[in-house]
Amino acid sequence: MGKKIKNLDNFTKYMKVLILSFSNNKVNKDSFIPNKKGLTFACVDVCINNLSKRKIEAEHICMNFKNIKKCMACGERGWGSCLKEHKCILDDDFNTIYNLMNDCDGYIFITPVYFWEMSESAKTFFDRLKRCDVFNENSKIKGKKFISIACAGGSGNGTENTLNQFDVLNHFMNMEMIGRIPVTKYNYVEKTNEINKCIENF
Numbered sequence: 202m203g204k205k206i207k208n209l210d211n212f213t214k215y216m217k218v219l220i221l222s223f224s225n226n227k228v229n230k231d232s233f234i235p236n237k238k239g240l241t242f243a244c245v246d247v248c249i250n251n252l253s254k255r256k257i258e259a260e261h262i263c264m265n266f267k268n269i270k271k272c273m274a275c276g277e278r279g280w281g282s283c284l285k286e287h288k289c290i291l292d293d294d295f296n297t298i299y300n301l302m303n304d305c306d307g308y309i310f311i312t313p314v315y316f317w318e319m320s321e322s323a324k325t326f327f328d329r330l331k332r333c334d335v336f337n338e339n340s341k342i343k344g345k346k347f348i349s350i351a352c353a354g355g356s357g358n359g360t361e362n363t364l365n366q367f368d369v370l371n372h373f374m375n376m377e378m379i380g381r382i383p384v385t386k387y388n389y390v391e392k393t394n395e396i397n398k399c400i401e402n403f
Contacts, residue, residue: 216257298326307403309347310350354386361383382396
């Protein structure tokens with residue numbers, strides 16, 4: 202059961218944070234992390250454990266194992282049902298996860314860094330999320346808190362550029378970024394403490 206919060210109708214409900222990760226590397230035999238998980242999934246575990254300590258309900262979805270197609274920019278002038286109906290015409294897992302985001306109180310987005318950018322699955326999902334929600338006057342996502350985590354398993358280069366992409370997302374989605382965390386194999390222990398401090402702000 203999650204941490205109790207008050208909503209505008211003055212009744213008590215429980216806080217729920219949705220963790221979306223964008224890597225399929227659950228296990229890495231060369232990992233420096235004791236449980237041999239990849240850096241992204243190791244950060245997922247850190248988030249779940251810290252949320253649990255604060256009695257906040259957490260749900261984790263690995264987006265690489267979901268069917269999320271790329272945006273088709275369909276319809277008149279490149280806008281389909283996403284503009285007025287705020288749902289995607291494509292029949293895959295996107296709308297289900299979008300609806301789940303509406304029901305959650307905050308989010309943690311964790312992506313590996315590929316070619317100095319967020320992963321392909323992250324770009325695909327956030328492209329469609331912006332299409333459906335940026336112009337939604339009744340959005341249930343805008344204003345909610347989120348933490349962005351960029352995990353670079355090699356040199357660590359590219360984390361800042363990846364976090365800049367989350368800045369762009371935040372600009373258009375009008376959310377509240379409470380954490381902007383670059384994680385590498387060199388700073389992993391230090392950054393787990395930073396993740397914990399950010400989670401305290403949910």
